[in-house]
Amino acid sequence: MEINLWQETLLQAIVLGTPLLFVASGELLGQKVGVFNIGIEGVMLIGAVAGFIGMHESGNIAIGVISAALGGALFSSLFALATVIFRANQVVAGFALWLLGLGLSSQIGRSYTAIRASSPIEHWKIPLLHDIPIFGPILFEHLWAVYLAFLSPFVIWFILQRTRHGLNIRAIGEDPAAADTTGVAVTTWKFLYVSLGGGLVGLGGAFLSLGTSRTFTPFMTSGLGWIGLAIVMFAGWQPLRLILGAYLFGGLRALDFAAQSADWNIPSEFLTMLPFLGTLLVLLVSAWRFRNRPGASAAPAALGIAFFRGG
Amino acid sequence: MPEKMASSKQDKPILRLKDLADRNFRGWKIELRTDNPRRWLYRLSAILLGGVIALIAIQLSIGEGNAFERILKATIGSRKGIENVLELAAPLMATGLAAAIAIKLGAWNVGVEGQFFMGAWAAAGIAFALDGLSGPPLLILMFVGAIGAGAIWMLIPALARAYLNISEILTTLMLNFVAMAFLAYWATGPWRDPRSQGAVLATPKLPEQTRLPVISIAGVEIRFGIVIGLVLAVLLTAIFRKSVFGYMVATVGASERVGAYAGIKVRRLLVTVLLASGATAGLAGVTHMTGGAINRYSTSLSSNTGYTGIAVAVLAGGSFLGTTAMAVIIGAIIAAGNSLRILGVGSELGRFGLTGFILLVAAVGEGLSHYRLVRREPREVAGSAHTPLSVITLTEDTNI
Numbered sequence: 224m225e226i227n228l229w230q231e232t233l234l235q236a237i238v239l240g241t242p243l244l245f246v247a248s249g250e251l252l253g254q255k256v257g258v259f260n261i262g263i264e265g266v267m268l269i270g271a272v273a274g275f276i277g278m279h280e281s282g283n284i285a286i287g288v289i290s291a292a293l294g295g296a297l298f299s300s301l302f303a304l305a306t307v308i309f310r311a312n313q314v315v316a317g318f319a320l321w322l323l324g325l326g327l328s329s330q331i332g333r334s335y336t337a338i339r340a341s342s343p344i345e346h347w348k349i350p351l352l353h354d355i356p357i358f359g360p361i362l363f364e365h366l367w368a369v370y371l372a373f374l375s376p377f378v379i380w381f382i383l384q385r386t387r388h389g390l391n392i393r394a395i396g397e398d399p400a401a402a403d404t405t406g407v408a409v410t411t412w413k414f415l416y417v418s419l420g421g422g423l424v425g426l427g428g429a430f431l432s433l434g435t436s437r438t439f440t441p442f443m444t445s446g447l448g449w450i451g452l453a454i455v456m457f458a459g460w461q462p463l464r465l466i467l468g469a470y471l472f473g474g475l476r477a478l479d480f481a482a483q484s485a486d487w488n489i490p491s492e493f494l495t496m497l498p499f500l501g502t503l504l505v506l507l508v509s510a511w512r513f514r515n516r517p518g519a520s521a522a523p524a525a526l527g528i529a530f531f532r533g534g
Numbered sequence: 535m536p537e538k539m540a541s542s543k544q545d546k547p548i549l550r551l552k553d554l555a556d557r558n559f560r561g562w563k564i565e566l567r568t569d570n571p572r573r574w575l576y577r578l579s580a581i582l583l584g585g586v587i588a589l590i591a592i593q594l595s596i597g598e599g600n601a602f603e604r605i606l607k608a609t610i611g612s613r614k615g616i617e618n619v620l621e622l623a624a625p626l627m628a629t630g631l632a633a634a635i636a637i638k639l640g641a642w643n644v645g646v647e648g649q650f651f652m653g654a655w656a657a658a659g660i661a662f663a664l665d666g667l668s669g670p671p672l673l674i675l676m677f678v679g680a681i682g683a684g685a686i687w688m689l690i691p692a693l694a695r696a697y698l699n700i701s702e703i704l705t706t707l708m709l710n711f712v713a714m715a716f717l718a719y720w721a722t723g724p725w726r727d728p729r730s731q732g733a734v735l736a737t738p739k740l741p742e743q744t745r746l747p748v749i750s751i752a753g754v755e756i757r758f759g760i761v762i763g764l765v766l767a768v769l770l771t772a773i774f775r776k777s778v779f780g781y782m783v784a785t786v787g788a789s790e791r792v793g794a795y796a797g798i799k800v801r802r803l804l805v806t807v808l809l810a811s812g813a814t815a816g817l818a819g820v821t822h823m824t825g826g827a828i829n830r831y832s833t834s835l836s837s838n839t840g841y842t843g844i845a846v847a848v849l850a851g852g853s854f855l856g857t858t859a860m861a862v863i864i865g866a867i868i869a870a871g872n873s874l875r876i877l878g879v880g881s882e883l884g885r886f887g888l889t890g891f892i893l894l895v896a897a898v899g900e901g902l903s904h905y906r907l908v909r910r911e912p913r914e915v916a917g918s919a920h921t922p923l924s925v926i927t928l929t930e931d932t933n934i
Contacts, residue, residue, distance in 0.1 A: 261703060265890075305894060311901035314642055314703065315848050319893035322845065326887020330880050441882060446711045453704055492719035499711040503690070506705060510698040529901075531566050 232481040233474075234361045237369060238435060240473020242267075242444075244372040245427030246451030247458070247465045248379060249295070252420035254455060255383065256413045257396040257525040260302055261317035263424045264448025265324020270295040270425025271432040272332040275439040279335060284342045287433055288368075288426065295425015296418045298324065303417040307410060310529040321448075329441035340437040344368050344430070366434045368426070373466065375423060380462040392416065396523030399530040409530055427451070446499065453502040457509060459521040475501045567906040574851055580899025581849060584892035585867070596877045608873030609866045617755050623865030625826065625836075627763025628818030629843025630850065630857040631770060632684075635811040636702075637852035638774060639787050639804055645691065645706025646815040647840025648713035652687040653680035653816025654823045655720065658831035661740045662725065669743035676744065676820055684816020685809045687713065692808035696801040702808065710840070714833075721833055736832030746825035758825040763861065766814070767854040774854070783807060815840065838885065842868070845893045864889060 246263055253260050260266075273294025278287025302320045305311040344366045353363035383389035392412060394402040399409045427447070432439045450472055458464035479494040481487075593601045609615045629646045636643035643649075657676035664672055691705035725737040746758035774780035786793035786800055794800050818839070822828075828835055846864050850856035871884010 301894070305898045305901065309898045309901040310904055311894075311897035315897040315900070316894060318644075318844065318848070319890045319897055322841065322886045322890025323894060324890070326880075326883045326885065326890055329882035330887060333878075333880055441880075449704070449707050449711075453708070456701075456704070490719055490723060492715040492722075495715040495718075496712045499708040499715075503705055503708045503712075506700050507690075507694060507698065510694070510700045514698055 228481065228484055230357070230361055231484070232477050234365075235477035235480050236470055236474035237361070237365065238473070239476040240470040241366075241369045241372045241434075242427040242430045242447055243451050243454060243472055244465060244469035245375070245430060246424050246448055247454040247469055248372075248375045248462070249420035249423030249425075249427065250451055250455050251458075251460065251462060251465060252379065252423065253299075253417045254460065254526055255392060255396045255523060256416040257399060257523055257528060257530070258303070258306060258413060258417045259313050259317070259527045260299070260320070260417065260420075261314060261449075261452060262302060262320030262324065263421075263451060264444055264446070265321040265328075266295050266298050266302075266421050266424040267428035267431075267444045267448045268324045268328035268442070269298040270428030271443060272328040272335070272428075272439055273425065274429030275332065275335055275340065275432040278340060278342060278433055279338065282342060284344060284433065287342075288344070288429055291425045291429030291433075292422040293425075295428065296422035299421020299424070300414065300418040302421070303414045306529065307413045307417065310531065313527050313529075325442065332439045332441065335439050336441065338438060340433050343437045344434040366430075368430050368434055371426075372430070372469075376462040376465045383462065393523075395530075396525055399525055400532075403530070403532055409532075413530070424448070424451075450498055450502055453506060456522075457502075457505050459509075460523065461521070472498050472501065562907055562909060564905050565908050566904060573900060573903050574856075576899040576903040577849065577851060577896050580896040581863075581892055583899075584895035585888075587895070588888050588891055592874065592879065596874070596879065601874055601877065604873045604877070605870040609869050613754060615869065619862060619865045619869050620754070620760055621757055621827070621865075622868050623861040624757040624759030624763065625818055625822040625839040626843050626846050626861035626864055627858050628759065628766065628821055629815060629840050630846035630861050631763065631766055631843075631854060632811050632814035632818060633844040633847035634850065634852050634854055634857045635770065635814060636808060637847055638783050639807050641695065641804065641808060641811075642703045642844075643688070643706055643808065643811045643815070644703050644844060645688065645709050645812070645840075646818070646843050647836060647838065648706070648710035649684040649687045649812045649815035650819040650822070650836055650840045651713045651717050653684040653819030654831055654835055655717065655819075656680050656683035656816070657820035657823060658725070658737060658740065661744050662737075665741040667743075672741070673744055673746075673824065676824070677817065680816040680820035681813045682816070684819065685813040687816070688809050688812025692805045692812070695808065696804045717831075718833060721831060725831065727830070736828075736830050736834075739830050740824065744824050745829060746821070759821045762817075762821050762825075763858055766817075767858045770854045779806075815843075818843070842885065842889055845889050849893060849896055867892070 246267060249266075250260060250263055270291040274287045274291030277290025277294075278284055281287070298320070302316055305316045306313050346364060347367040347370070349363040353359045355363070381389075383393060391402060391405075391407045394405075395407060395409050395412055399413075403409045428444060431443055431447075436443065454465060454468035454472060457468045475498040478497060479491060482489055482494055483491065589602065589605070607615060609619050629650060632646050632649070633643055656679040660676045660679045661672065664675065667675075687709060688706070691700075691702045691709065694700040694705055695702040721736055727736055727738040749756045749758065749761065774783060782793065782798045782803055785796060786798055786803055790800055793803075819835075822839065823831065823835060842864060843861075846860045847857050849864070850860040867888050868884050871879065871888055872881050874884070875881055
């Protein structure tokens with residue numbers, strides 16, 4: 224089906240928003256248990272390279288995606304070990320994780336950089352729905368990982384808001400000492416959720432190396448992890464709002480594409496700035512709204528604070 | 535004390551689940567410590583340990599060739615090695631100092647990279663516009679412009695942090711990406727050197743009179759950036775130790791509430807300190823451009839010096855003089871990584887991987903310094919008059 228420019232731009236907004244959605248979902252899982260990981264850009268790169276190698280060596284996309292998730296989870300558990308078990312400063316450890324991820328992923332992926340993905344993530348037309356005029360081609364003819372990313376905030380929302388386990392998890396992020404008193408295994412769950420979140424972030428990286436670019440290049444995430452961090456704040460720590468945030472920023476990135484197709488006379492460098500300026504603006508506006516209500520922040524109360532049981 | 539350890543219960547099983555939950559290991563337990571241990575000692579041993587682990591891992595993974603010998607030759611083992619290390623350390627000193635200024639108030643200027651570029655941009659603009667001037671006045675104008683540009687690039691994050699409580703980590707980082715795109719625009723568009731090709735885009739060389747001198751000490755050539763870094767570190771140490779301003783920063787850095795009670799305008803102080811941090815990063819940019827090897831405004835000007843500078847400042851524990859020393863150590867690590875390129879190790883591994891790994895190990899070391907291992911008071915005796923060591927009662931009471 225032929226589609227026009229604005230349809231193509233909306234389609235690109237969803238595609239470009241998808242890695243952000245994976246990353247923001249993963250970061251949210253960690254932040255809900257009180258761990259602030261600024262190093263997810265590095266985790267994403269590890270996921271991208273692990274996924275690519277897994278796919279290339281096995282020739283199987285499923286193994287690629289699984290190794291991306293495992294790579295991200297293992298790499299994040301390093302961060303969890305440092306911050307949850309050894310109580311390292313989360314900002315310093317996150318920063319270190321980012322640098323380590325940049326260096327390790329480029330080193331590991333050195334011999335894979337010039338290769339095209341032999342079995343990438345495939346497009347998956349949803350039967351019947353993709354025939355809907357106008358919206359069908361925009362919404363229902365995507366890489367299958369796009370649907371997976373769209374579902375993950377719903378799963379997170381259900382677990383956190385509708386199950387007893389989710390209540391315990393949220394309690395860890397708000398008041399770990401109280402959660403500990405009621406018998407919740409605070410340290411264990413913190414560790415597991417940070418690692419699990421890292422798995423999602425790793426998928427975000429693999430979406431780039433196996434889905435859209437279909438090749439691995441060093442530093443290919445180019446700041447997406449950091450935008451994912453801002454989306455978590457933009458969403459007010461609510462899983463379902465992540466979807467809105469991710470596609471909004473995907474839209475800002477898609478403008479670059481639209482401008483090139485439509486021959487707008489704007490230097491492309493200025494369009495590259497847009498998502499980052501947009502993030503800045505969103506942060507300013509949302510903070511301005513809450514400026515006179517100091518306690519109104521929706522962030523988990525114990526975010527960034529290491530827990531240690533006294534006595 | 536040793537005989538008391540020996541007399542602990544011998545009949546207990548090695549580890550019981552219940553004991554694990556109580557953090558009770560054969561009569562010992564881990565506790566939060568409330569005193570101030572020698573943190574730098576933990577940090578230093580962590581850095582050394584991290585370096586040794588990384589070196590062993592690299593040697594094992596490349597198998598053939600002696601990595602250690604190569605590293606020694608590329609760093610402190612030869613005159614050329616020393617020059618190379620100092621050349622890499624020169625920009626790290628200034629960017630490290632920029633990050634360290636913010637750390638004094640517990641703030642994170644992750645935007646050093648962007649401010650570095652904006653400083654270099656302003657200086658290059660001044661140099662191209664006024665290239666008829668002689669060296670010293672032009673250089674002074676360039677430095678003033680760079681310092682101003684660095685501070686202006688910090689203005690929004692500083693105000694947002696002070697008055698809207700927005701994390702400066704995110705805002706400064708977002709502006710880095712904006713600065714990178716801005717740089718690419720000028721280097722590819724208005725200022726482009728028609729002869730530059732390929733991935734690295736650059737302006738023509740700066741006017742010859744703006745070049746900072748290279749100093750030779752005992753046959754070793756040293757970039758002028760080292761001199762600027764050292765002078766700046768001494769100056770900053772004096773300001774932060776001896777002036778009223780420094781005292782206010784120390785007070786607020788220790789406790790914002792105490793500072794506010796003492797009548798210090800905390801927000802204004804925070805803005806001032808963050809702007810000073812941005813200004814220093816701008817200074818780093820112009821120093822590196824006029825004193826380094828590149829001598830033009832280019833997309834490869836920084837090689838992520840801004841980010842590495844933050845690691846340098848953190849590893850130095852936020853101390854200014856320590857930052858200059860740590861810049862040399864990290865410079866040596868980067869040089870070591872570069873020297874392994876021929877053995878199949880990418881330069882990114884040295885620049886990012888090793889620095890990141892050592893920073894992570896150091897963060898763990900710092901985290902561990904908050905714990906201590908103490909003899910557990912037997913439950914039966916708790917509260918009785920026979921409490922053996924006063925230390926234990928003290929920590930039991932003061933636990934968080």
